[in-house]
Amino acid sequence: MKSTLLVGNAVIGQAGGPTAVINQTLVGVIEEVQKYEHIRHLLGAKHGVKGIVAEDFIDLKRQPRHMLELVARTPGSALGATRDRPDREYCERIFKTFRKYNVRYFFYIGGNDTAEAAQIVNQVAQDAKYELRVIHLPKTIDNDLLANDHCPGYGSAARFVAMAFMGDNQDNRALPGVKVNILMGRDAGFITAASILARMREDDGPHLVYVPEKPVSMDRLVEDVSAVHDKWGRCVVAVSEGIRDEEGTLWVERIRTQVNDGLGNKDAFGHSQLSGTGALADYIAGCIKGKLGKKIARVRADTYGYLQRSFPNIYSEVDAAEARLVGQMGVSYSLDADQDGSVALVRLPATTYSVGTKLVPLEAVAPPKPPKFRILDAQYIASDGNNINDSFREYALPLVGDLPKVGWFEQIAIPPIEDVK
Amino acid sequence: MKSTLLVGNAVIGQAGGPTAVINQTLVGVIEEVQKYEHIRHLLGAKHGVKGIVAEDFIDLKRQPRHMLELVARTPGSALGATRDRPDREYCERIFKTFRKYNVRYFFYIGGNDTAEAAQIVNQVAQDAKYELRVIHLPKTIDNDLLANDHCPGYGSAARFVAMAFMGDNQDNRALPGVKVNILMGRDAGFITAASILARMREDDGPHLVYVPEKPVSMDRLVEDVSAVHDKWGRCVVAVSEGIRDEEGTLWVERIRTQVNDGLGNKDAFGHSQLSGTGALADYIAGCIKGKLGKKIARVRADTYGYLQRSFPNIYSEVDAAEARLVGQMGVSYSLDADQDGSVALVRLPATTYSVGTKLVPLEAVAPPKPPKFRILDAQYIASDGNNINDSFREYALPLVGDLPKVGWFEQIAIPPIEDVK
Numbered sequence: 001m002k003s004t005l006l007v008g009n010a011v012i013g014q015a016g017g018p019t020a021v022i023n024q025t026l027v028g029v030i031e032e033v034q035k036y037e038h039i040r041h042l043l044g045a046k047h048g049v050k051g052i053v054a055e056d057f058i059d060l061k062r063q064p065r066h067m068l069e070l071v072a073r074t075p076g077s078a079l080g081a082t083r084d085r086p087d088r089e090y091c092e093r094i095f096k097t098f099r100k101y102n103v104r105y106f107f108y109i110g111g112n113d114t115a116e117a118a119q120i121v122n123q124v125a126q127d128a129k130y131e132l133r134v135i136h137l138p139k140t141i142d143n144d145l146l147a148n149d150h151c152p153g154y155g156s157a158a159r160f161v162a163m164a165f166m167g168d169n170q171d172n173r174a175l176p177g178v179k180v181n182i183l184m185g186r187d188a189g190f191i192t193a194a195s196i197l198a199r200m201r202e203d204d205g206p207h208l209v210y211v212p213e214k215p216v217s218m219d220r221l222v223e224d225v226s227a228v229h230d231k232w233g234r235c236v237v238a239v240s241e242g243i244r245d246e247e248g249t250l251w252v253e254r255i256r257t258q259v260n261d262g263l264g265n266k267d268a269f270g271h272s273q274l275s276g277t278g279a280l281a282d283y284i285a286g287c288i289k290g291k292l293g294k295k296i297a298r299v300r301a302d303t304y305g306y307l308q309r310s311f312p313n314i315y316s317e318v319d320a321a322e323a324r325l326v327g328q329m330g331v332s333y334s335l336d337a338d339q340d341g342s343v344a345l346v347r348l349p350a351t352t353y354s355v356g357t358k359l360v361p362l363e364a365v366a367p368p369k370p371p372k373f374r375i376l377d378a379q380y381i382a383s384d385g386n387n388i389n390d391s392f393r394e395y396a397l398p399l400v401g402d403l404p405k406v407g408w409f410e411q412i413a414i415p416p417i418e419d420v421k
Numbered sequence: 422m423k424s425t426l427l428v429g430n431a432v433i434g435q436a437g438g439p440t441a442v443i444n445q446t447l448v449g450v451i452e453e454v455q456k457y458e459h460i461r462h463l464l465g466a467k468h469g470v471k472g473i474v475a476e477d478f479i480d481l482k483r484q485p486r487h488m489l490e491l492v493a494r495t496p497g498s499a500l501g502a503t504r505d506r507p508d509r510e511y512c513e514r515i516f517k518t519f520r521k522y523n524v525r526y527f528f529y530i531g532g533n534d535t536a537e538a539a540q541i542v543n544q545v546a547q548d549a550k551y552e553l554r555v556i557h558l559p560k561t562i563d564n565d566l567l568a569n570d571h572c573p574g575y576g577s578a579a580r581f582v583a584m585a586f587m588g589d590n591q592d593n594r595a596l597p598g599v600k601v602n603i604l605m606g607r608d609a610g611f612i613t614a615a616s617i618l619a620r621m622r623e624d625d626g627p628h629l630v631y632v633p634e635k636p637v638s639m640d641r642l643v644e645d646v647s648a649v650h651d652k653w654g655r656c657v658v659a660v661s662e663g664i665r666d667e668e669g670t671l672w673v674e675r676i677r678t679q680v681n682d683g684l685g686n687k688d689a690f691g692h693s694q695l696s697g698t699g700a701l702a703d704y705i706a707g708c709i710k711g712k713l714g715k716k717i718a719r720v721r722a723d724t725y726g727y728l729q730r731s732f733p734n735i736y737s738e739v740d741a742a743e744a745r746l747v748g749q750m751g752v753s754y755s756l757d758a759d760q761d762g763s764v765a766l767v768r769l770p771a772t773t774y775s776v777g778t779k780l781v782p783l784e785a786v787a788p789p790k791p792p793k794f795r796i797l798d799a800q801y802i803a804s805d806g807n808n809i810n811d812s813f814r815e816y817a818l819p820l821v822g823d824l825p826k827v828g829w830f831e832q833i834a835i836p837p838i839e840d841v842k
Contacts, residue, residue, distance in 0.1 A: 278699010
């Protein structure tokens with residue numbers, strides 16, 4: 001049974017780390033809203049819930065059309081984002097603004113924290129018997145939202161990582177040694193697993209892949225590197241920032257770095273922070289050098305960091321289109337469903353890749369009890385725990401799109417020396 | 422006066438760190454050689470001088486045509502590279518191979534180390550009264566070769582950096598704080614300076630830029646960051662890996678990191694190594710946090726690392742074409758000049774950007790006495806030493822090519838509250 005069409009204003013906000021396509025979702029909403037009558041004003045909240053509480057809005061219905069496509073293609077969150085995780089009291093302040101501005105629709109783009117916040121706001125509204133529709137629009141490069149086949153933002157981050165490894169594999173082939181790259185993903189290895197899409201030839205890297213789902217000891221990792229280096233004379237390693245030891249402790253939590261600035265000053269830093277630091281990469285490279293330094297001269301480590309989520313023009317076309325679709329469908333669901341929810345992507349059973357959407361309950365994406373997020377299916381992790389199976393390609397490649405082709409020389413021998421002279 | 426055309430074989434090799442376009446130069450030589458008769462066999466030396474000594478060659482004239490364009494577009498060194506810097510004895514072994522294979526032309530693609538090696542090989546040949554033409558083909562992302570307006574490889578690395586800062590600026594705008602990014606360049610700040618191409622609006626990052634040419638103290642850097650953060654509420658900083666203190670010491674040499682693996686083991690690492698480590702980034706972020714942590718909650722640092730030189734498909738069209746041209750012209754010069762040299766790019770005096778090449782003496786690129794490399798012109802460095810002047814755009818933008826457009830919302834206020842309700 002459909003309720004009477006609710007007429008009022010809408011607020012939209014963006015939360016959490018930006019992605020390459022989060023603005024596609026935003027522009028999808030802006031465009032779709034123009035088609036209908038139920039949303040009179042579309043208020044863009046600056047920096048998510050922060051902007052709602054501060055009543056810091058911009059008018060999104062009157063934006064110049066020519067800018068919308070540019071905004072859609074620009075990485076980062078065009079409205080500004082926030083890391084605030086509102087509690088009940090915060091949500092009551094949000095609701096106060098909603099009531100003041102006659103806001104009847106709340107579109108919130110973000111991950112599971114965001115879906116959780118949306119739930120609390122919804123509860124406050126219900127308790128006040130205030131009719132409000134809350135639509136969560138998923139976004140996360142980590143791809144770890146429950147109830148989704150995959151999440152807008154993932155395909156583009158995965159594409160960046162796959163391309164980066166394609167290049168890094170060529171670099172390592174040119175100047176052989178050990179190369180360790182740290183990828184984003186605290187709990188789920190989806191981004192790290194995408195590194196295997198870079199492999200074109202049998203000896204291409206990454207040769208080893210470690211994800212948070214499969215704990216590993218440093219000794220084991222060093223042994224693995226040694227074995228690969230013995231075989232190929234080089235080794236490229238993909239490591240999730242969320243790598244854990246066999247007791248389930250994050251490696252990064254065990255690293256304590258003491259920095260001496262050369263002037264006698266010492267500061268000790270604890271590195272529970274995962275992104276925006278190279279500590280884990282340096283730690284792993286240091287351990288490999290320490291244990292294998294006699295046989296391997298060249299050990300390097302890079303941390304891809306924020307480049308993974310914000311590099312302009314490196315995005316998956318599929319991801320961009322799906323992110324747009326999620327925004328459009330959010331508006332569509334707000335029209336004809338008398339329920340709140342999150343717009344989930346569903347992979348359709350078809351011979352070629354295709355997706356649909358469905359509106360799932362907010363609790364399905366942000367459940368009250370663990371597991372609160374999705375991790376890699378065990379089938380994708382190699383039995384040795386140090387690699388990702390090729391079957392993951394079928395899952396990930398359609399989301400990432402075709403990768404650039406690489407070329408190499410045929411190993412054609414020169415003619416016999418007597419003919420060459 | 423031209424000498425009689427010298428007929429024989431040619432060896433080509435690649436040395437040093439790869440670039441996004443080093444294979445363009447290689448393919449330029451392969452294609453051009455097919456047009457003439459003077460080079461019978463083109464021997465590709467695997468891993469540069471190492472492969473020459475080991476007689477490890479592949480036949481480059483008989484490579485499948487369809488692969489050549491793919492190789493040209495692939496980052497990394499398709500023949501393999503080396504960091505070996507041959508001394509006189511090593512060069513005598515190289516010469517022994519040349520004599521054995523009747524090699525009369527030596528094309529060596531690389532930086533100034535490579536030009537120096539080419540000179541020594543040339544000297545050995547001359548001493549033996551063996552006729553040999555040595556052509557050095559420049560390649561360096563650092564852009565620090567003397568006698569060149571700019572170097573093949575630079576435009577593409579600069580493009581990666583400019584795009585990365587475009588994205589990172591959006592990321593920092595979305596989640597404000599301090600973001601420090603470390604860029605390649607031990608002695609010359611060209612790559613770091615290219616970060617300013619990312620600026621489109623007045624408040625766009627990078628807000629501060631530090632290059633090796635201009636020593637700076639940590640106290641000064643932290644003060645600068647504090648002032649920018651006071652002004653814009655955020656701060657994006659570009660720092661060369663070769664940043665020096667006021668005594669001319671590399672910052673990275675002053676950092677000693679002690680890593681505790683949580684099991685009671687401690688290792689001390691010295692970080693004279695610049696690339697493939699995040700130590701400098703973490704050190705700077707740590708110092709900023711230590712001194713400004715009370716007012717700035719969010720400080721992050723990334724090291725762009727090898728991505729700057731090897732990312733597939735992120736290359737400058739101009740750079741790719743010029744790298745190809747340098748290879749083609751190398752073959753052309755080998756035909757009609759009775760001298761050795763390096764193929765330098767010259768910017769022509771014209772209203773629109775255009776370049777030519779000239780063959781310069783090897784000593785011009787690798788002089789026996791300092792200065793051995795080129796640095797940023799003082800005119801490009803802001804008088805405060807913490808930024809790059811806009812005039813650098815005129816130099817760099819034609820080499821980098823047009824950048825992607827970004828979009829942003831107009832700050833259109835919503836109607837008065839009484840009209841919204």
